[in-house]
Amino acid sequence: MEPQHTAATEPGRRGGPDRRRRPTARLSRYSFAGGRRRAPRRAGEAAGAFVDLYDPRLLGCIVWVGLMNALDCFFTLYHLQAGGVELNPVADLLLGSGRIEFVLLKSVVISLALLVLCVHRNFRLARAGLWVAAGSYTLLVAYHLSLLTV
DSSP states (O other): OOOOOOTTTSTTOOOSSOGGGSOOOSSOTTTTSSOOOSSOSSGGGOTTOOOSSOOHHHHHHHHHHHHHHHHHHHHHHHHHHTTOOOOOHHHHHHHTTOHHHHHHHHHHHHHHHHHHHHHTTTSHHHHHHHHHHHHHHHHHHHHHHHHHTO
8 A cells, every 4th residue: 555645744845734725915924024935936927926025126116216205295395485386286285284294194195105016016017106106206306406496
């Protein structure tokens, strides 16, 4: 009679339930402390897969958007004090609640959006959104800087 091999008795295999029955969660205990996967294991899984670790380029892009958002807040308040007018109706509405509230709300909204884009980085739309945000904020800060020379 041939011996039965299970996950617990096969050499080199771990015991317990097969964790691969469920896809990797969007956020897990590994997301922020000691994740295990930087990329999907198989090439066909790359699009639409969630991973535990994120590459440095992604972090750089997220930090860039955050920095550009902070500069946008600073220059918006600077130009308003100098007599400028806010052209963005959403930002104008936020400014109605006060300067500190404007900065906090804008920062929270952008941070949440960046978190969603980071977690969904293997989705084409999220990658495009991140690059569009980086480019848009860069152009916006360049516009603010051009206003300083006027």
